[in-house]
Amino acid sequence: MxxxxxxxxxxxxxxxxxxxxxxxxxxxxxxxxxxxxxxxxxxxxxxxxxxxxxxxxxxxxxxxxxxxxxxxxxxxxxxxxxxxxxxxxxxxxxxxxxxxxxxxxxxxxxxxxxxxxxxxLDGSNLLKVANVTINIDSHQVKVNSEELELNRKEFDVLFYLCTNQNRLVSKSALAEHVWGDYIDQSDNFDFIYSQIKNLRKKLSDKNAGLEIKAIYGIGYKLLVV
Amino acid sequence: MKLLNYTTTYFAVILVFLLAFWALIFYFEILDEIYDSMDDGLDNQKMLIIRKARQEPSILEKSAFEDGNYIITPTTPELSKDYTDAYRDTLMFMENESEYEPVRLLESVFQQDDSFYKIKVVTSMVEEDDLQKELFFSLLWLYLGLVLTIVLLNSFFQQKAWKPFYKLLRRLENFSIEKDDKIKFEKTNIEEFQLLNKRVDRLLKKSVESYKSQKEFIENASHELQTPLAISINKLELMAENADLPPKQMEELGAVLQSLEKLTRLNRSLLLLSRIENRQFAETEKIDWNALVKQIIAEFEDFVVHRDVKIILSEEESNEHSGNKDLAGILISNLLKNAILHSHSGSAVEVNISSGKIEFKNPGTKALVTSRIFSRFKGAEKADSTGLGLAISKAIADKMNLELSYTYTSQKHVFTIKFQSS
Structure with a gap:
């Protein structure tokens, strides 16, 4: 590219x-x-x-x-x-x-x-990271071939982190992208943490090969384990 | 007050005094003239009676008025010697009206042969109260007639002579600087209006010019500030990603990043504020405020859950008003965010939408200083707030012709948006 x-x-x-x-x-x-x-x-x-x-x-x-x-x-x-x-x-x-x-x-x-x-349009509306497959059009996520139920925000967070796989995503970048225009001035992005917590739990329940690592007050990094 | 009403009111008030003053003078002049001619008549009559008495001495015995308008009584030479004619007003019983009416009376003395006589001649007089009444009503009609004439003439002339002026007014009313439209001036022969048109044209051109340069300045300021901010933030992000820094330094880096992001937000808010105040949000559309409020509440859901606050929405009425949707969104989200941020965990933020207004209530311990809360950097108590949220809300409300007010009632802070009924 x-x-x-x-x-x-x-x-x-x-x-x-x-x-x-x-x-x-x-x-x-x-x-x-x-x-x-x-x-x-x-x-x-x-x-x-x-x-x-x-x-x-x-x-x-x-x-x-x-x-x-x-x-x-x-x-x-x-x-x-x-x-x-x-x-x-x-x-x-x-x-x-x-x-x-x-x-x-x-x-x-x-x-x-x-x-x-x-x-x-290279036919790929799928994003694969480790054993997780994200269907970008239908907003479906599969771990191996098992469906992973996520709400809209959790999906957006996971997709954004997967797009930036192995990279440091700051909290404010995540908040602005997922929560949109109105939240971007809400001064404190700690509320993201509860979403991340839920997402981590769902991922580990299905044995997904992904880890969302918190980086010292700056943000998160998605790693393949 | 309209120009027409203004001048008419002035005329009406001035006329009241003018007419009253004039009526007073008129009344006394008339009265004076009446007395004068009555007295002349009485004098003439007296002379006729005296002449008649010389031919017909029997009338010298007439000591009662009865069928005539005079009496003659004998008198002494001593009394007559220094006597001068005297005119007086007195009352006399009138048979036709069965009451005492004022009459004018002339007293005089005359000598016939060797005797002296006193003569009294009367004539009926104007009834002053009747005269006053008549005069009053005539003046009233005159007054009303004059005022009516002034109103008619004024409106007639106003339509003719003031036409260019009112046209200019209408055009100015519809003029909007952000739409960049031009005002067409009516051709007029009246010098003052020509001057007015010329001046207004020049003023408008200047305003448009300075509006444009201000807009450019804001955009330039934005450019100049945003780029170095972007570079700093991005460099730190890359550094945090690439350099294998020990945790302690990563935390320091995080703190610097947070400050820079706060600076970015602050800069963005300031720009937004000046853009609102420069009226750069010109497009308007119909806004379903209820739907907008619900949408924003939904967007704040995670934030609300995190802060352990409840939002209670009650809708009594639907509100549809036109305005700029971007601004409306910022206004609602700012007020909602403000209410959430200043609520302690476990409490509830109430949002009430009723006819013509939207209220945001959150619990508080004491009232805020009303004169300061909408000023820049005055309201903020929280360390991580920009201090511009409410100033922006106020600017938006002003721009959108909404009334934004704050009250403190029953331990609650209440921010109210009122829609102008147009």
Whole structure:
């Protein structure tokens, strides 16, 4: 999988690159509008992470160019301008997703994977981790071939952790992703703990080969045991 | 008060005094004139009687009024010597009206042959009370007529002359700066209105300009702050993931991350607040508030369970009002979150939806300072709250034309959203 990162902020670019390379993606970072245009003219990418506010041009122009030429590259707009206009405009122009800064690395990873899954239609609506199989469309989870009953929140938590397998997912990243917009300012994410506890119990009851490890007040990590 | 009513009221009040003053002068002038001509008449009559007495001395014996309007009595030369004609008002019994009525009386003396006589001539007089009554009613009609004329003329002229003014008013009322629409000005020949139109146009252009630059500033500020925050958080996340740090340092890292995330939330809240105050949420739609409240309560379910608080929802009435749905969601969730956060475990948060209002109640030990709770950074007592939740709620309420109020009744904090009946 090839991913192009168009981002003018050096540190931001490095962070994104480091995160995605850990998932074994082939990542190419560029910093300017010009560089970006020359790259997309030559190579095909599976996913393009596009910052709108570039020093030498508007990222939306790159999106327009892509769509005019009929390229099928998926595009995720990454923007510090959390403005509704940009979001609506970007999605209208054919972007696949819109990710406002600041975001968690786990969220970036999840979004990229979701876009790739939707785009490629490689027949796989199943995510397999150890002996656990998650059906993304029907929201069903099986351990070996045995059904694991989860409520919606538990499913979302498990799916998010599996997407970020072996990675540290911070509590606030998890809360924002699973509990949504309204909860993101609720200041204290301890309530996640009870969900995690239930999930752990259900997983161990079915002898799933997964462990949700708590990481010192920061968050959780899903490990295969 | 409408311009028309305003001027009419002024005229009406001024006219009352003006007419009263004028009536007073008029009344005395008229009275004076009447007396004057009556006295002239009496004088004339007196002279006629005296002349008649010279030809017909028998009338010198007439000592009662009876069928005539004069009496003549003899008098002495001493009394007559310095006598001057005197006019007086007196009462006289009138047969036709069977009561005493005021009459005007002239007393004079005259000499015939060697005898002196005193003569009294009377004539009936205006009845002052009748005159006053008549005058009062005439003035009343005049007054009403004048006021009516003023109202009619005013409204007529208002429609004609003030037309451009009222058109401008209507356009200004519908003007909304965030929709970026332009006001069309009516052509007018009246100089003042031309000036007004010109000034309003200039003012609006300036406001739109500063609104735009403010919007840009906020977006730029957002950009400048969010990126370094994102970089810091992400770097720490990667570091926590990659570096094999001992537990103690991981905990430190966690604390730094938490602070940075709080900073992010704070920044986001501040931006939201200025965006609301800059009226950047222009779209409106019909909102089913009951459904919205229920949806948000559902989203808070896990949070509520964790804090061991109950939410009791009672719906008496359904509320449908139009507004911006994003803002409505933030408003409801802020108030609900506030109530949950400030409830001790085991207690209950009540949400009552009744006709035209939504109430959020949670138990508390003492009332909050009403003047401060909606100010920025004033309400927060909890360490991990941004202190902006209620300020944002207030800004949203103002923006959405809702009334947000706080009361403390029977050991409960009550936040009420009232819908304006439009």
């Amino acid at each position: 090839k991913i192009l990162i168009i981002e003018d902020e050096k540190d931001m670019r490095h962070n994104m690159q480091a995160t995605l390379e850990k998932e074994d993606f082939l990542v190419e970072p560029v910093a300017t509008y010009k560089e970006a245009l020359s790259k997309i003219g030559v190579y095909d990418y599976d996913c393009i992470l596009l910052d709108i506010g570039l020093p030498d041009g508007n990222g939306l122009e790159i999106l327009k160019t892509l769509k005019n030429k009929g390229y099928s590259d998926s595009v995720i707009i990454v923007s510090a301008k959390d403005s509704l206009d940009d979001k609506v405009h970007g999605l209208e122009l054919g972007a696949d997703d819109y990710l406002p800064k600041p975001f968690h690395m786990a969220e970036l990873n999840a979004r990229v994977k979701a876009v790739l899954r939707r785009r490629k």
